[in-house]
Amino acid sequence: MVPTMGALHEGHLSLVRVCRAHCDRVVVSIFVNPSQFAPGEDFERYPRTLESDIAALETVGVDAVLAPSPADMYGPGFSTVVQPAKVAQTLEGQFRPSHYQGVTTVVAKLLNLARADVAVFGQKDYQQLAVIRQMVHELNMPTEILMGTTFRDPDGLAMSSRNRYLTAEERQRALVISRALFACRHRVGQGEQDARELATNLMQELIDGGLDSIDYAVIADGQTLESLDQIRTGAVALVAGYIGKTRLIDNVLLDPTS
Numbered sequence: 001m002v003p004t005m006g007a008l009h010e011g012h013l014s015l016v017r018v019c020r021a022h023c024d025r026v027v028v029s030i031f032v033n034p035s036q037f038a039p040g041e042d043f044e045r046y047p048r049t050l051e052s053d054i055a056a057l058e059t060v061g062v063d064a065v066l067a068p069s070p071a072d073m074y075g076p077g078f079s080t081v082v083q084p085a086k087v088a089q090t091l092e093g094q095f096r097p098s099h100y101q102g103v104t105t106v107v108a109k110l111l112n113l114a115r116a117d118v119a120v121f122g123q124k125d126y127q128q129l130a131v132i133r134q135m136v137h138e139l140n141m142p143t144e145i146l147m148g149t150t151f152r153d154p155d156g157l158a159m160s161s162r163n164r165y166l167t168a169e170e171r172q173r174a175l176v177i178s179r180a181l182f183a184c185r186h187r188v189g190q191g192e193q194d195a196r197e198l199a200t201n202l203m204q205e206l207i208d209g210g211l212d213s214i215d216y217a218v219i220a221d222g223q224t225l226e227s228l229d230q231i232r233t234g235a236v237a238l239v240a241g242y243i244g245k246t247r248l249i250d251n252v253l254l255d256p257t258s
């Protein structure tokens, strides 16, 4: 299964290809999940493009599309939730406190509906992957979780359904996020080990490059997402911030041996 919220782009299609390489049958879900949006976030505005999504999925070949309505997923009196693990409390969890509970609950439901042996999620939502891996492990769910690498436009911008909110000028400024992350990875490649120093540089480049506000810019452990003092295997650099009214996130893996 490849769970999505629709508004599909090449990044999603690449997740479908990863899934196909591992599975006989592929189900893609398209569901803009209300419970992972807080009041005031972009739930109403989130792009809903079911017809073109299905057309795109036909080009890569999927066996079924699951596109439930909110009423299908959350019937009257629905009240069960999956409390996410501790890794959900930091970073996104600090800025979107109810978000991951909405994600874990809906992902558990979707994986159960599809009886999924394998589910593929994008690296772009790195913390989401960590939260889902922990849920599957701790709740003994029989689904193997795979990560698909982040797909980028040729200029570096990580593909996201939310990129379509950006004006041309904002999109240009948004490039600072990937530029700063790549520079951080480059410094690690050059031998920089001091994660505090790297995080300070990352933050400064985002400010200098015109990100309108920064929720976080950190170097963290790849599993716990706790901030690091020193680079180590599995370290990841993660950024969240605003260009205008649009909140964007991105990350790169930092391999000290590269």
Ligand code: PAF
Pocket: 003, 004, 005, 031, 033, 036, 103, 106, 107, 125, 128
């Ligand atoms: O990554 C997403 O698009 C969503 O968070 C997911 C995993 C489909 C759950 O609604």
